[in-house]
Amino acid sequence: MSRAAVYLDHAATTPLSAVALEAMTAQLTQVGNASSLHASGRRARRVVEESRESIAASLGCRPGEVVLTSGGTEADNLAVKGAHRARVAADPQRRRLLVSAIEHHAVLDAAEHLAATGEADLELLPVDHDGRLDVGALRDALEREPGTVSLVSVMWANNEVGTVQPLEAVTALCAEHGVPVHSDAVQAVASLPVDFAALGLDALVVTGHKVGGPLGVGALVSRRDLPLTPLLHGGGQERDVRSGTLDTPAVAGFAAALAAAVAEREAHAAHLRALSARLVAGVRRAVPQAVLNGPAADSAERLPGVVHLSFPGCQGDSLLMLLDAAAVECSTGSACSAGVPQPSHVLLAMGRDEASAKSSLRLSLGRTSTEADVDAAVAALGPAVERALRATRRVAG
Amino acid sequence: MLAAMSGGVDSAVAAARAAEAGHDVTGIHLALSRNPASYRSGARGCCTIEDSNDARRAADVIGIPFYVWDLSAEFHAEVVEDFMDSYAAGLTPNPCLRCNERIKFAAVLDRALALGFDAVATGHYAVLREGEDGLVQLHRSADAGKDQSYVLGVLDQSQLRHSLFPLGDTPKPLVREEAARRGLLVADKPDSHDICFVADGDNAGWLREKLGDRAPNTEGPIVDDATGEELGRHEGTYAYTIGQRRGLRLGRPAPDGKPRFVLDIEPVSGTVRVGPRERLAVEALTADRPRWCDAPLRPTAAGPAVLEGEDVTVQLRAHGAEHRARVLVTGDPEDPTSHVVEVELLEHASGIAPGQAVVVYAGTRVVGSATITSTRRVTAAETSKEAGA
Numbered sequence: 001m002s003r004a005a006v007y008l009d010h011a012a013t014t015p016l017s018a019v020a021l022e023a024m025t026a027q028l029t030q031v032g033n034a035s036s037l038h039a040s041g042r043r044a045r046r047v048v049e050e051s052r053e054s055i056a057a058s059l060g061c062r063p064g065e066v067v068l069t070s071g072g073t074e075a076d077n078l079a080v081k082g083a084h085r086a087r088v089a090a091d092p093q094r095r096r097l098l099v100s101a102i103e104h105h106a107v108l109d110a111a112e113h114l115a116a117t118g119e120a121d122l123e124l125l126p127v128d129h130d131g132r133l134d135v136g137a138l139r140d141a142l143e144r145e146p147g148t149v150s151l152v153s154v155m156w157a158n159n160e161v162g163t164v165q166p167l168e169a170v171t172a173l174c175a176e177h178g179v180p181v182h183s184d185a186v187q188a189v190a191s192l193p194v195d196f197a198a199l200g201l202d203a204l205v206v207t208g209h210k211v212g213g214p215l216g217v218g219a220l221v222s223r224r225d226l227p228l229t230p231l232l233h234g235g236g237q238e239r240d241v242r243s244g245t246l247d248t249p250a251v252a253g254f255a256a257a258l259a260a261a262v263a264e265r266e267a268h269a270a271h272l273r274a275l276s277a278r279l280v281a282g283v284r285r286a287v288p289q290a291v292l293n294g295p296a297a298d299s300a301e302r303l304p305g306v307v308h309l310s311f312p313g314c315q316g317d318s319l320l321m322l323l324d325a326a327a328v329e330c331s332t333g334s335a336c337s338a339g340v341p342q343p344s345h346v347l348l349a350m351g352r353d354e355a356s357a358k359s360s361l362r363l364s365l366g367r368t369s370t371e372a373d374v375d376a377a378v379a380a381l382g383p384a385v386e387r388a389l390r391a392t393r394r395v396a397g
Numbered sequence: 398m399l400a401a402m403s404g405g406v407d408s409a410v411a412a413a414r415a416a417e418a419g420h421d422v423t424g425i426h427l428a429l430s431r432n433p434a435s436y437r438s439g440a441r442g443c444c445t446i447e448d449s450n451d452a453r454r455a456a457d458v459i460g461i462p463f464y465v466w467d468l469s470a471e472f473h474a475e476v477v478e479d480f481m482d483s484y485a486a487g488l489t490p491n492p493c494l495r496c497n498e499r500i501k502f503a504a505v506l507d508r509a510l511a512l513g514f515d516a517v518a519t520g521h522y523a524v525l526r527e528g529e530d531g532l533v534q535l536h537r538s539a540d541a542g543k544d545q546s547y548v549l550g551v552l553d554q555s556q557l558r559h560s561l562f563p564l565g566d567t568p569k570p571l572v573r574e575e576a577a578r579r580g581l582l583v584a585d586k587p588d589s590h591d592i593c594f595v596a597d598g599d600n601a602g603w604l605r606e607k608l609g610d611r612a613p614n615t616e617g618p619i620v621d622d623a624t625g626e627e628l629g630r631h632e633g634t635y636a637y638t639i640g641q642r643r644g645l646r647l648g649r650p651a652p653d654g655k656p657r658f659v660l661d662i663e664p665v666s667g668t669v670r671v672g673p674r675e676r677l678a679v680e681a682l683t684a685d686r687p688r689w690c691d692a693p694l695r696p697t698a699a700g701p702a703v704l705e706g707e708d709v710t711v712q713l714r715a716h717g718a719e720h721r722a723r724v725l726v727t728g729d730p731e732d733p734t735s736h737v738v739e740v741e742l743l744e745h746a747s748g749i750a751p752g753q754a755v756v757v758y759a760g761t762r763v764v765g766s767a768t769i770t771s772t773r774r775v776t777a778a779e780t781s782k783e784a785g786a
Contacts, residue, residue: 318512321423321464391511 006328006373006380010366011187011306016253017367021268023215023256027249034246035235036185044248051255057219058255059206060195067220067228067238068251072186072207075220076106078231078242079111079182079203080153084120086227087150087180094150098124098141100133100165101349102158104184108345111153120150124349130295131163131350139173146177154181156188160333160346160362161294162306164192164212171200180226186210186218190261191269191304202226202283206258208250212367213257224256257274258360268367273302275365279307282378287311287385293347293360308333310352314388316360322384323361328377333362398561400424400462400518401501401507402455404448406521406576406583407564409455413579415518415562416459424456426464427505429472430594440759450525451583455782458580468500468510484604485613486637487664488752491548491715498551498688506559516559521545524565524588524761525557532691533557535763539570542744547715550766551688597776600642601636608635612632617667622660623674630697634664638741640677647671658748684738684755684767694726694764696736702726708760711740713749713769720744724757724764728770738767745775748763 035298049063056063069075080097087094088188099111114120123141126134133154142149152174154320157164174181174342180202183192190211196204203226207218220242222228252274261268280297284292291310311319316332323330333344347357363377398420400412418421422463426449449465455462476496483490506517523546524539535557538544564572576584591598605612612633619629629647631637636644641659651657651673658677659672689696694702703725710719721743728736740755749772757764 317464317466318508321462322512324462325423387512391508393511 004327005128006376007346008328008363008365008377009367010363010369011210012331013209013215014212014366015368016214017257019260020213020253020257021167024249024253027225032248034248035237044246047248048246050253054255054259055181055194055206055219057222058258059204061173061204062219064222064239065196065221067222067242068070068222068246069218069242070244070253071209071218072122072184072205073106074231074242075205075207075218076104076184077110078220078228079205079222080107080110080151081231082228082241083182083203083222083226083343084111084114084150084181085229088119088326089229090227092209093148094118096122096141096145096149097121098125098138098149098152100127100154102131102161102163102346103153103155104159106185106342107153107155107182107184112351121155125154125351127163127315129351130301131158131161131293131346132295132301133165135166135169135173138170141237142173142308146179149177149179152179153227154183156183156185156194157303158294158339158346159187159306161308162187162303163294164188164301164303167199167201171238175200175350180223187303189258189308191265191272193265194262196221208254208257209259211254211261213254214250217254219249219254233258245383247292255381267303270367271367271380272362272369273298275369276304276307276369278371279365279377280362282309282374283309283381286378286382289313289387293350293352307363308360308366309363310347310356310360311385311388312359314359314385315391315392316358318388319361319381319384322387323377323380324382326380329381330377331362331364333360398422398463398516398518399505399514401505402426402452403589404451404455404583404586404644405520406573406581406586406591407522407569408574408577409452409459409520409581409583410579411518411520411563411574412461413459414559416461418563422459422461424450424452424459424461424519425505426463426465426507427472427500428465428467429470429476429500430447450587451732455581455583456763458582466505468504468704471504472496472500472594475504480592481604481608481611483752485608485664486752487613487634487662487706489638489750489751490752491754493715494549494551494754495729496549502552502556502560506556510559516561516769518561518563520564520570521549521562522564522657523549523562523763525562528574528691529696530610530692534567535690537763538562538565544757545757546713546763547712547717550640550690550754552690553688557690600771601633604635605633608633610736611646613664614667616719619647619668619671621657621670622670622672625678631669634662634667635670636657637662637669639750645671659691674747676774677749678745679747679749680742680745680775681773682740682749682755682769683771684740685736686764687721687733687738687767689765690763692734694738695733695770696726696728696730697727698730701739704757704759704760706765709749710758711742713746714753718746720746720756722757 032040034048035043051062052066057068101124111122115122121248154165154170171181182203184205186207189206202223204221209215228241230241232243293308304357343357400422402424404406450730480492524536526534527533537546538613574632578614595603602728616632618627620627637659657671660672694703705723711722723741725739751769754766
């Protein structure tokens with residue numbers, strides 16, 4: 001289809017950056033398995049290790065703490081299942097897994113799997129109306145029986161609503177009780193300062209394609225003293241925690257994109273914040289009844305590029321379809337299992353009812369977004385909301 | 398235009414034809430169950446993840462946008478609940494008609510119109526034609542073996558005006574050939590036959606599980622209709638339908654050695670009555686809730702509306718035979734909800750159950766439909782006369 005789409009779904013995936021493309025194309029035509037001992041292998045290995053060092057520098061960790069994976073989902077699964085299983089193996093008392101109710105499915109479903117198999121006692125930590133972790137609830141859960149907790153997982157910033165989590169409070173509380181903390185920083189890393197060591201985390205997850213890198217590569221950063229039971233067994237790569245031949249071009253592209261994203265972070269965040277403000281103001285003019293979910297538009301507790309809106313009386317998937325037809329691409333922000341749109345677990349955890357949860361859209365901005373994109377989206381939203389409202393009324397009546 | 402895509406070959410070709418005809422087509426797959434596995438599993442039907450993916454791939458090949466619409470709440474409330482209530486009341490419902498009336502050409506069509514679409518296209522085998530009176534007429538398809546006008550007989554003018562059946566003029570084998578030619582991977586997919594939300598076609602098992610406390614009875618007698626003698630026991634009247642022969646598990650054969658059939662179901666007393674095939678013959682029936690496709694048949698102050706003639710027929714089940722008939726519509730002219738359809742079957746029918754739909758035809762044109770409430774059996778004297786004839 002030849003149309004210049006207004007792409008406002010950067011939280012789903014964002015275009016490959018020029019530096020990543022360059023780093024990858026330099027590697028794509030080279031032969032060499034990073035585990036091989038000969039010259040070609042050593043060459044590939046060098047690229048991987050330099051990339052690992054670059055990733056470590058970008059994230060405030062040591063190179064030996066970076067475990068390269070196939071992406072965020074695998075890294076989150078390895079953190080949650082791997083750390084929980086290893087901690088339970090070391091002490092069968094530590095069966096309680098404390099996870100925020102608004103985690104990405106890669107964390108939530110991994111935790112629910114452990115509960116379903118009888119490996120864990122899962123406790124979901126509540127959030128407030130804006131999607132912010134209830135730190136008091138975490139404190140209560142920890143203090144109840146600190147010796148029985150295997151792991152706490154709280155994401156850095158929520159992928160749907162964009163709420164930044166009070167992670168300093170989380171790591172401080174957990175440190176008091178010697179409980180390790182995992183954080184999914186997939187959405188945070190390009191627009192917020194992310195420093196693994198400074199925050200005192202035990203595990204952290206990032207992925208390539210949200211920062212201008214390629215799809216299919218990510219990393220788990222984990223302290224060497226956090227035990228991990230592997231998910232994948234094989235050649236023993238990545239300190240025996242994650243077997244599998246490393247994808248040298250992807251790793252190189254990921255490292256280059258991440259380094260650029262971190263270097264440009266402040267300017268990038270300012271760019272996103274200005275566009276978000278323009279978008280929210282425009283939507284408020286075009287659709288006065290629209291509700292911005294999460295912290296206030298100018299709050300530091302919100303991802304600068306994520307604008308999550310509810311349109312009372314509309315169905316989010318109707319809006320998405322109408323906007324798509326007008327070449328404006330966004331997301332309902334909800335997971336889609338079996339192709340059936342489910343109400344977002346994040347909005348339900350924030351206390352919204354099912355109808356309200358299904359009336360939402362996530363517009364997410366990125367490096368390539370412009371004021372013209374924002375204005376086009378605003379222009380398309382007004383008529384779309386009008387039609388979607390009619391559709392709801394028609395069906396109800 | 399919206400194309401409802403089930404994931405089967407017919408709706409895929411229908412969508413492709415609509416797109417080729419120059420319409421701006423958007424493909425929609427209807428998710429009718431929140432949890433597909435809870436309704437049915439397997440590759441057939443319209444509720445599985447595989448079907449949704451097949452529909453998506455067909456839309457890719459055709460080159461049209463594709464979305465999944467969640468109609469699970471509406472489908473459950475309008476179709477599944479009605480299905481269960483009907484069986485609990487001793488009726489034999491047809492959920493496909495109900496789905497067409499309340500979901501595909503109602504909830505979906507209404508939403509489509511509000512969102513700015515003009516019509517809904519489906520892969521049903523039926524023909525739409527504009528009559529001299531300017532009304533849209535519904536006709537049987539060219540392929541008599543695949544004709545689906547029966548399950549569309551519940552649609553009224555406001556629905557038919559916004560419907561499109563691009564396959565009505567084509568025999569099924571040609572549709573499969575066309576699918577293959579267009580590169581649609583569903584070309585060889587088997588047709589669906591069973592009720593889409595009942596796994597494995599096990600109606601009785603599904604109802605036993607789902608009805609729970611709503612089941613009017615959990616067991617009762619199976620009695621001989623002529624003698625009143627108890628011949629066996631059953632585990633719930635909802636597992637039976639009039640005309641059914643299999644699964645009665647009667648210990649003793651009939652004195653004349655002939656098979657016995659379900660004649661009547663009494664959900665309140667929990668009695669299932671059985672008898673010989675001849676006793677199933679029906680000469681007239683009454684139906685309510687009429688729905689007219691184009692010009693309505695309405696009684697006037699002068700009396701009932703009458704439809705009769707050489708080409709007037711009724712069909713009583715999907716893919717069932719045509720029976721020549723004379724049709725009367727009675728009731729208060731001012732109050733359509735009071736209208737009752739009286740059908741005199743000039744050619745007798747057999748094994749007709751209340752709850753089924755009677756669809757009235759004038760030639761190939763569908764006049765309308767109504768829900769059967771009662772039937773009049775051919776008397777014993779006539780039965781023996783017929784048997785002797």
